Amino acid sequence: MSELISRAAELDAADELAGLRAQFVLDDVVYLDGNSLGALPRSVPARVEDVVRRQWGSLRIRSWDESGWWTAPERIGDRIAPLVGAAAGQIVVGDSTSVNVFKAVVAAVRMAKGDGEGGGGAGSGAGRDEILVDATTFPTDGYIAASAARMTGCELRPVAPQDVPSALGPRTAAVLLNHVDYRTGRLHDLPSLTDAVHRAGAYAVWDLCHSAGALPVGLDEHGVDLAVGCTYKYLNGGPGSPAYLYVRRDLQPRFDSPLPGWNSHADPFGMSPDYAPAAGAPRGRVGTPDILSMLALEAALEVWDGVPIERVRAKSLALTDFFLECVAAYVPAGRVESLTPSAHAERGSQVALRCEKAGDVMNRLIASGVVGDFRHPDVLRFGFTPLYVGFGDVERAARVLALTLG
Known part of the structure; x- marks a missing residue:
């Protein structure tokens, strides 16, 4: 001893x-429970007090412009980007992990079905009516994948991550996997599994909740299509802090969110009855950002500087x-x-x-x-x-x- x-x-x-x-x-x-809720960074309380007392209390509506509230989802996304191996302009922060999983899986299926109709995917979209989901996934991911399958007319197949390469086929549209198993801590092989999904002509969606902030991810390096993650574990953003959505740059023009909101409109203040998606990562936004928790997260991320x-x-x-x-x-x-x-x-x-x-x-x-x-x-x-x-x-x-x- x-x-x-x-x-x-x-x-x-x-x-x-x-x-x-x-x-x-x-x-x-x-x-030793930072994989459920990270500890509080010392910089956060004073920042939250400033947001409440000065930005909300004194500046009020002016803070959307003067305090940078409106651009917070992309700005904070760019702070997370280096921690998951992504260049700027590909991550938007907002909503919960569950909501972002839904956006990503449905959008992946829509892109897969659109391939062969002028899209830029890896293969023809004809007959792509299957979603593979990590059989050991956190339950909510499975629930969301099942709902996405019903919505898009797909069959859902739970598959153990190590069996994904042999389970892929011409029907596969999208594959939803966890980078780290939440029960066992097993790290799955993101590079090889992403490559296998691409060779099958499908799209890879990764859940990074138990890896972001703990280990290198390499989203850009490994050509990941879409990824989601929470910020309250290893990123220490606080209870219920907003999640994030990564959309690879070349896929952004084709990303068709199932939750189009006024915040993701090309002209959000035009109040048009017709939807036109914004360019780039902002098309992953939906409604008004949750500013208090978002700016607490921004303060928390400062501990990562350098x-x-x-x-x-x-x-x-x-x-x-x-x-x-x-x-x-x-x-x-x-x-x-x-x-x-x-x-x-x-x-x-x-x-x-x-x-x-x-x-x-x-x-x-x-x-x-x-x-x-x-x-x-x-x-x-x-x-x-x-x-x-x-x-x-x-x-x-x-x-x-x-x-x-x-």
């Missing part, structure tokens, strides 16, 4: 990201490696089983442990100052946010887990 405590201290002393911890509101609790995502990934892997090592050293054999892949290429930024009476165990961990979460029926989840989690936290969490399990 003393050896691991000493190693944790050495690793923390050598950690180039350790100084970022001071930018968050933290206490003596080991917080932070390379590759360095974050390196620390994430080091943290999860060390946690698994400490668990193996402290927890009696047979009490827990790791569901998270040991291979770095297959691991996100969380560790999932199967354990009997996991719900009760997590409640006791939380009471002892180690906060993770529980997923039915028997999974303990621990999320590692490299911006504020240290190696001492990791060692302490494993030690408390061992004591809790007795």
